[in-house]
Structures are given as C-alpha cells and as structure tokens.
Amino acid sequence: MAQRNTVQQKIIAGQLAKLHGSHPTADEVYQSMKDEYPSISRATVYRNLNKMSDNGQALKVRVSSGADHFDDTLRPHYHVVCAKCDRVDDVEVDLPSNVTESLDKATAPGFTITGYELLFCGLCSACAQERQE
Ligand SMILES: [Zn+2]
Ligand SMILES: [Zn+2]
Incomplete structure (x- = not known):
C-alpha cells in the first residue's frame, strides 16, 4: 500500500510539473490525467x-x-488572480x-505568525478583452 502511494504521488507530482506555469486547481490536475491514469481517483x-x-x-495558492x-515553482514568488475567471499567474515585483x-x-x-500571503488582483487578458467587446 505504501509503495502504491509513493507511485501515485510521483505520477501526480509529474503531472503538476507538466502543467508548469498554469497554476492548476486540483480538479484541473485530475482532469488532465484521468484518461491516462484511470485508476487514480479525484480524491x-x-x-x-x-x-x-x-x-x-x-x-498552494489560496483564492x-x-x-x-x-x-510546482517553489522559489518564493507572488501571484495575481483574475477577478472574473480565477485564473492565477505569477507576478513580477521587486x-x-x-x-x-x-x-x-x-x-x-x-x-504565532508562521508566514504571509500576498495576492494581487486584476483581470486576465481574456477577461479584459471580453469586457471590452
Ligand atoms: Zn480571467
Ligand atoms: Zn506561481
């Protein structure tokens, strides 16, 4: 059982790496791999x-x-979330x-403070375009 868990965790970590940069939700990770790995459940x-x-x-980026x-980018960095579609992306800020x-x-x-989260808000380009039309 322990071994099966390790294998599953490796596959899921690999899938997150494949989706690098897109900041997927757990459901998006699941949807992207369910055809290839039908034995791995959403839970x-x-x-x-x-x-x-x-x-x-x-x-984990909490929205x-x-x-x-x-x-899967582990260096400390900040995020922006789209107010309309919840898309998350990296923010360049010094x-x-x-x-x-x-x-x-x-x-x-x-x-006891253990850390802080700084989240920028805005509109992604797709939603900004929709608003203009
Ligand atoms: Zn958006
Ligand atoms: Zn990021």
Missing part, C-alpha cells in the same frame, strides 16, 4: 497535492473565491528587502 489527486504542499514540494491552485524584512518581523497579539 487521491486532492490528497496528494495537499500533502505535497504540506511537505514543501508544491506551493478566496474558489478552489486552491497549485504551483519588493525592497526592507519591506520583506518588515513583513518577516510582523507580530499580532495572541498569534
């Missing part, structure tokens, strides 16, 4: 992606309006090191 894909994010093998997105240092030193009474 298994969800469980493994969440496990990978807990273990630091994938980034308030919908499902979590996953990313935060001065004194800003990130301040964020790292943030405190809140009654909390």
Whole structure:
C-alpha cells in the first residue's frame, strides 16, 4: 500500500510539473490525467497535492473565491488572480528587502505568525478583452 502511494504521488507530482506555469486547481490536475491514469481517483489527486504542499514540494495558492491552485515553482514568488475567471499567474515585483524584512518581523497579539500571503488582483487578458467587446 505504501509503495502504491509513493507511485501515485510521483505520477501526480509529474503531472503538476507538466502543467508548469498554469497554476492548476486540483480538479484541473485530475482532469488532465484521468484518461491516462484511470485508476487514480479525484480524491487521491486532492490528497496528494495537499500533502505535497504540506511537505514543501508544491506551493498552494489560496483564492478566496474558489478552489486552491497549485504551483510546482517553489522559489518564493507572488501571484495575481483574475477577478472574473480565477485564473492565477505569477507576478513580477521587486519588493525592497526592507519591506520583506518588515513583513518577516510582523507580530499580532495572541498569534504565532508562521508566514504571509500576498495576492494581487486584476483581470486576465481574456477577461479584459471580453469586457471590452
Ligand atoms: Zn480571467
Ligand atoms: Zn506561481
């Protein structure tokens, strides 16, 4: 059983790498592989992606309006989410090191802070075009 889990996790990690840059949701990962791997269930894909994010093998991008997105790019970086279709993409931004240092030193009474998430919002080009038409 343990071995089967490892094999499945490898396949799912490989699939996430194949979708590199597209920040898929767990369901999108499942849809992209279900024909090739009919024995892997949707629940298994969800469980493994969440496990990978807990273990630091994938980034999870939480979007308030919908499902979590996953990313195999592990270096720290920021994301933008489309207000209309929930598409997630990378943001190029240069935060001065004194800003990130301040964020790292943030405190809140009654909390142990373990990290922070910075999410940009906007419209993707497809949705921006639709709005103009
Ligand atoms: Zn969009
Ligand atoms: Zn990313």
